[in-house]
Amino acid sequence: MTRFTVLLALMALVVAALVVALPASASENHPTQAELEAMLICPSCHVPLDESNAPIAQQMKSFIAQRIAQGETRSQIIDELVGPPNNLGTAVLGVPRTHGFDLLAWLLPIGGIALGAVAIGAGAWKWSSGRDDPAPAALDSELDRRVDEELARFDG
Amino acid sequence: MRALRLTAAVAVLALLGLLVWDVAHSSGGKVARDVDKGQIVKAPTFNLPLVDGNSKLSLASLRGKVVVLNFWASDCVPCKQEQGELNRLAAKYSPQGVVFLGIDEIEVRSFAQHYLKHYKVPYQSVADGDGAIAGKYGVTGTPETFFIDRSGRAVPPHIVAQAQPSDVEAGIERALKA
Numbered sequence: 001m002t003r004f005t006v007l008l009a010l011m012a013l014v015v016a017a018l019v020v021a022l023p024a025s026a027s028e029n030h031p032t033q034a035e036l037e038a039m040l041i042c043p044s045c046h047v048p049l050d051e052s053n054a055p056i057a058q059q060m061k062s063f064i065a066q067r068i069a070q071g072e073t074r075s076q077i078i079d080e081l082v083g084p085p086n087n088l089g090t091a092v093l094g095v096p097r098t099h100g101f102d103l104l105a106w107l108l109p110i111g112g113i114a115l116g117a118v119a120i121g122a123g124a125w126k127w128s129s130g131r132d133d134p135a136p137a138a139l140d141s142e143l144d145r146r147v148d149e150e151l152a153r154f155d156g
Numbered sequence: 157m158r159a160l161r162l163t164a165a166v167a168v169l170a171l172l173g174l175l176v177w178d179v180a181h182s183s184g185g186k187v188a189r190d191v192d193k194g195q196i197v198k199a200p201t202f203n204l205p206l207v208d209g210n211s212k213l214s215l216a217s218l219r220g221k222v223v224v225l226n227f228w229a230s231d232c233v234p235c236k237q238e239q240g241e242l243n244r245l246a247a248k249y250s251p252q253g254v255v256f257l258g259i260d261e262i263e264v265r266s267f268a269q270h271y272l273k274h275y276k277v278p279y280q281s282v283a284d285g286d287g288a289i290a291g292k293y294g295v296t297g298t299p300e301t302f303f304i305d306r307s308g309r310a311v312p313p314h315i316v317a318q319a320q321p322s323d324v325e326a327g328i329e330r331a332l333k334a
Contacts, residue, residue, distance in 0.1 A: 043262055043286065055231035059264035085265045087205065087285030115163070 031074035036064050040081065043091045060092070185294025191302065191314040196334060199225075199302070199310040200292040204282035207260050207268045213282050215257075215308065222254045222331040223304040224324065227290055228281070229261050230271035232298040234318035239275045241321045245328075246279045254328055255279070261298055262287045303327035305334035 027035060037050035042057040049057050060081060067077045081088050090097070096105035139147070190197045203214035215223070226242060228235040246256040258281030260268040265283060272281060284290055293302060293310075301315040301324065311334045315323050 055229070056262055056264070059231075059267050063264045063266070081264075084205070086263075087283060088262065088264075089286030089288070091286060 028074050031068060031077065033061070033065055033068060036068075036074065036077060037061060039094050040064075040078070040092050041094050043088055046091075048094065056088075060088075185291055187292065187302070187310050188294030188296075188300070188314050191310050191312050194312050196305075196309050196311050199304045199308055200289065201308070202282070202284075202289045202292075204259070204284060204289065207258075207265065207281040207283050208272055213257075213280060215304070218255055218257070218304075219308055220253075220306050222249075222252075222306060222328060224249075224254060224256045224328060224331075225259060225293075225302040225304060226256065226319075227259045227261055227284075227293070227295050227298050227300045228271075229263055229298045230267045231263075235299045236275065238299060238318045239277065242319070242324070243276065243278055245321060245324055249328055252332065254332070257282070259284050259289060261290050261295070301327070303331040305331045307334075309334065 034050065038048055040049045040060065041047065042049055042052035042054050042060070044056050045052050045054045049060055063081065063086070064077055067080065072080075078093070080086060081092055082090055090102060093102075096102040098106060187197055187200060199215065201215045203212050203216075205212050224242075224246075228239075242256060246254075249256075256279040258272075258277065258279065260271075260281050260283050262285065263283070268281070268283060271277075293300075297316075299315075299318065301319050302310050303313070305311050311327075311331050313323060313327050313330075315327065
């Protein structure tokens, strides 16, 4: 691999990272009503906020609109719904948070899959290394002689 | 392989521990059920933020007083209908050391604050944002009213739906005598 190829690959990686990171950053700093309503759950009817007309869902929508108008970030708005001043709890989150105790919800399945993969790998390795291939059976002399005769016919 | 088995065993034990802890800490809303059967039971304690303040209020801090615990929400029509009578009764029984305490269930705080102001509620309310305390009391909707005696025990009756003044007064008298 030439230096040019390596440089090209690195540039592609940087561009890909920017393509993913820029919209995420924009969404964090300037969240939209629709985006937040899709991310949050109505705590009394347990459906996404944008599908609920329950009184608490309407209150949450109103709160979100007000906070967006005040220029708050996505994290700030979510934190204010989950914690003080509203204290609605983590039940309003569509997905678990990636910090604190909620991080376990992400780590445990990944850990479980990794452990399972290691267990399967270890089992497969043990199974394959413990199995001896049978030694090739020796040809009996009569068969050996006949094979030689047959092959001799093709020698021309 | 032995390490793997050990890890799996520890994981299973940890999950079982979590399950036992959860069951042990869940009252399963027995209070309403038991009080409805005429029993006197220990009222679940709580320490919740005040709706119109930054501090918290604990039920334990009201020990020695009779507490009328009213679960409400700002969008609940019967809550609005009973509010005037609750305000009146709170003023009437205050000299006897009876404390009315509202528990606002699962609401955005500003809506609850608006309700308190609009209905001129003269007593304090705390915010049960995630409904955990309502769950411990076995509350299934709003409004619901419980009566807690001076020892922190819930005494019958337990009023479901809009409270009639005579029922509230009967509950207070029962709690005062308990």
